[in-house]
Amino acid sequence: MIRHLNCATLRPVYGTKIVAHCLLVERPEGLLLVDSGLGTADLADPKRLGRVWRSWMRPALDPAGTAAAQVVALGHDVGDVTDVVLTHLDLDHAGGVADFPHARVHVYDAELEAALHPRGKEHGRYLPVQWSEADWVTHRVPDDAEPWFGMDAVPTVGDDVLMVPLPGHSRGHVGVAVRDGERWVLHAGDAFYAAGELTDHTDCPRRLRAMQRILAVDDAQRVATADRLRTLVADHGDEVEVVCSHDRTQLESATADA
Ligand SMILES: [Zn+2]
Incomplete structure (x- = not known):
């Protein structure tokens, strides 16, 4: 079973309230979390998130909003989370890692490399204190990879949880595909910010579009990735549900369906 959680609420100065959409996958072998939002230590000491980021993103500081608090509220133990799979290491995605000290933490190898050795505009986007103790498992698409709906992909935790490189936003940015019965x-x-972009590339509020460009480590790659996702949805939308991190309406409809 896949649950959709919001693990950080942000009210950016540029307008609409956004979320940090995470997935909690309940499997017989244990719980698996896709992305982790902000963590307990971030909310207890928001100064560590940096003055600029805080003043731009204005995070809610409710400790009940962390992934760990929600896992416990669902009746689980934090130690039941065996694996955390991250799309990338930006601080609003990797903050929850420290709340699951027993979990393996999966990341694409180029993303860990960027976070450990940032260059150019990568400086300042990562917060090593969030994941310095992580038990990393790095992944990379092998040359003989089995394509997934025509896209590069690499299995991470068994064959039902794949990393699908979606480059552009950050150096090793990936999507995480989770099998859900017959569908995925x-x-x-952060390959896109607004649900409407999946059918129309212009359907993203102007200021959010500016943020996408500013934050992308390679904007041409980001645009190509978004095009690729539109093709995926057009060709396989009945087999694959595509969600992004920050669109509040996508999270609301996913939780309403549950
Ligand atoms: Zn983000």
Whole structure:
């Protein structure tokens, strides 16, 4: 079973309230979390998120909003989370990692490399204190990879949880595809910001579009990735549900369906 959680609420100065959409996958072998939002230590000491980021993103500081608090509220133990799979390491996606010290933390190898050795505009976007103790498992698409709906992909935790490289936003940015019975959910991280972009590339509020460009480590790659996702949805939309991290309406409809 796949649950859709919001693990950070942000009220950016540029307008609409956004969320940090995470997936909690309940499997017989244990719980698996896709992305992790902000963590307990971030909310207890928001200064560590940096003055600029806080003043732009204005995070809610409710400790009940962390992934760990929601896992416990659902009747689980934090130690039941065996694996955390991250789309990338931006601080609003990787903050919850420290709340699951027993979990393996899966990341694409180029993303960990960027976070450990940032260059150019990558400086300042990562917060090593969030994941310095993580038990990393890195992944990379092998040359002989089995394509997934025509896209590059690499299995992470068994064959039902794949990383699908979606480059552009950050150096090693990926989507995480999770099998859900006959269908798949693709968590596309920050590959797009607004649900409407999946059918119409112009359907993103102007200021959000500016943020996408500013934050992208390679904007041409980001645009190509978004095009690729539109093709995926057009060709396989009945087999794959594509969600992103920050669109509040997508999270609301996913939780309403549950
Ligand atoms: Zn983000």
